[in-house]
Amino acid sequence: MSFDTNIDIPREAAQIIDTLHNRNYRAYIVGGCVRDSLLGKTPKDWDITTDASPEEIKKLFDKTVDTGLKHGTVTVVVNKSNYEITTFRSGLSCSKPGIEGDLELRDFTMNAIAYNNEEGFIDPFCGKRDIDNLLIRAVISPCQRYMEDPLRMLRAIRFCAALNFEIEENTLSAIRENCGLILKISPERIREELTNILVSDNPMKFVLLRETGLMRHILPEFDRCFDTTQNHPYHVHNVAIHSLHCVSSIENKSLLRWTMLLHDIGKAVTKTTDNNGIDHFYGHPHKSVYIAENILRRLKFDNKFINKVCLLIDHHDRKIEPGYKSVRRALSIVGKDLFLDLLKVHKADITGQNPEFLTERMHKINMVKEMYYEIKKKNQCIETKDLAISGNDLIELGIEPGKEMGIILKKLLDKVIDNPDLNTKENLIGLLADKNFFNKIVESIFHAKGDLK
Numbered sequence: 489m490s491f492d493t494n495i496d497i498p499r500e501a502a503q504i505i506d507t508l509h510n511r512n513y514r515a516y517i518v519g520g521c522v523r524d525s526l527l528g529k530t531p532k533d534w535d536i537t538t539d540a541s542p543e544e545i546k547k548l549f550d551k552t553v554d555t556g557l558k559h560g561t562v563t564v565v566v567n568k569s570n571y572e573i574t575t576f577r578s579g580l581s582c583s584k585p586g587i588e589g590d591l592e593l594r595d596f597t598m599n600a601i602a603y604n605n606e607e608g609f610i611d612p613f614c615g616k617r618d619i620d621n622l623l624i625r626a627v628i629s630p631c632q633r634y635m636e637d638p639l640r641m642l643r644a645i646r647f648c649a650a651l652n653f654e655i656e657e658n659t660l661s662a663i664r665e666n667c668g669l670i671l672k673i674s675p676e677r678i679r680e681e682l683t684n685i686l687v688s689d690n691p692m693k694f695v696l697l698r699e700t701g702l703m704r705h706i707l708p709e710f711d712r713c714f715d716t717t718q719n720h721p722y723h724v725h726n727v728a729i730h731s732l733h734c735v736s737s738i739e740n741k742s743l744l745r746w747t748m749l750l751h752d753i754g755k756a757v758t759k760t761t762d763n764n765g766i767d768h769f770y771g772h773p774h775k776s777v778y779i780a781e782n783i784l785r786r787l788k789f790d791n792k793f794i795n796k797v798c799l800l801i802d803h804h805d806r807k808i809e810p811g812y813k814s815v816r817r818a819l820s821i822v823g824k825d826l827f828l829d830l831l832k833v834h835k836a837d838i839t840g841q842n843p844e845f846l847t848e849r850m851h852k853i854n855m856v857k858e859m860y861y862e863i864k865k866k867n868q869c870i871e872t873k874d875l876a877i878s879g880n881d882l883i884e885l886g887i888e889p890g891k892e893m894g895i896i897l898k899k900l901l902d903k904v905i906d907n908p909d910l911n912t913k914e915n916l917i918g919l920l921a922d923k924n925f926f927n928k929i930v931e932s933i934f935h936a937k938g939d940l941k
Contacts, residue, residue: 497603511544513539522601522609536571539586540575542554542575551566555572587610591613592613593627597613631662635666635669642685645663648690664701691745709783719761719765720766722841724842731748743797752776753780754771803821812862812863813905823871828860866908875904879893881913895929900919
């Protein structure tokens with residue numbers, strides 16, 4: 489089958505196909521690059537499929553990398569660009585040989601189209617038609633495709649979110665029937681698909697995980713949030729829908745979107761209702777941090793990412809008043825690197841709440857942001873390393889290195905945050921000479937030692 493559209497194959501990829509053709513092998517670009525080209529998008533990768541074996545491919549090209557020999561894949565390097573070449577797939581479930589047999593084993597019809605300049609499009613499963621209809625349809629048997637690789641269930645939802653397509657009815661219902669198979673998939677692969685859904689232009693499609701039953705297997709903690717209502721003047725949605733609205737309203741950085749997904753996840757286990765029927769969630773930020781950390785570790789995120797998400801969640805409900813002292817205090821606790829991200833989190837949070845209060849609360853956040861830039865411009869002290877006095881200075885004053893030194897510097901920082909003009913070496917030494925101030929430091933050191941016991 490051929491279409492009016494032609495694909496402008498990159499020169500290096502075309503050279504690879506020509507080299508294979510010249511040795512009497514069949515070769516095509518295939519999969520996502522064909523789909524994206526038909527959608528008018530620029531493909532990130534250009535994958536090639538051929539009837540040549542990996543060994544034959546390696547003989548034909550000067551520079552190759554064994555990236556997936558057990559799957560029949562060799563990477564060919566041309567002009568510092570990588571191109572994956574895979575031998576035609578085959579198997580017991582494959583009814584046809586050659587390129588059509590290969591396409592028969594692919595996941596969705598939109599990904600089961602091959603192309604080269606000589607033959608045009610090979611589209612035995614009407615993938616072009618489904619692309620035109622914005623439809624995700626499994627090739628031949630959705631249940632069979634999911635049993636071959638259960639991750640395809642998540643991929644269907646990811647494509648739905650990324651392309652704003654709908655999932656064909658049988659393809660969708662088969663996910664419900666087979667959702668338990670997702671437990672066979674590694675956390676790393678699940679993490680990648682979930683992240684791609686969240687950072688897409690349509691993260692509300694995340695609800696399909698709930699509707700298909702996948703969520704109760706991979707994110708049961710968030711699944712419970714759909715059943716956690718919020719009868720409160722500030723809220724109009726249950727916890728899950730509120731969280732997804734927050735995800736949608738923040739920029740599509742994985743750090744921020746995972747933060748908004750999980751920022752209220754502790755509400756499901758902290759909900760109380762007062763005598764007036766108003767729901768409260770006391771202590772939910774702390775509980776959300778605990779649950780979020782467990783989820784992120786289960787999904788094998790790295791420690792740096794986990795720590796940042798948890799810090800933002802811990803302070804997502806923090807009241808930062810539009811006053812310089814309040815802003816400096818928040819900066820000192822959250823840190824310079826994450827403060828603007830925290831303000832983005834605050835904005836997203838209130839965007840997902842009752843719109844009646846939106847304008848006033850947004851104005852306060854914008855005022856806080858302006859004050860942050862003023863503090864930054866004046867280079868005011870908000871960390872102990874910014875103090876005009878250092879640990880070496882304290883040693884010269886006769887203070888021994890250790891935990892006590894850290895407590896002293898923290899107490900000095902507290903004073904400077906309240907009054908930035910105090911941040912001179914002379915003023916800080918003067919503070920240490922103040923009997924009342926020094927007695928408070930001694931008391932703090934005493935309590936710290938008691939905590940260590």
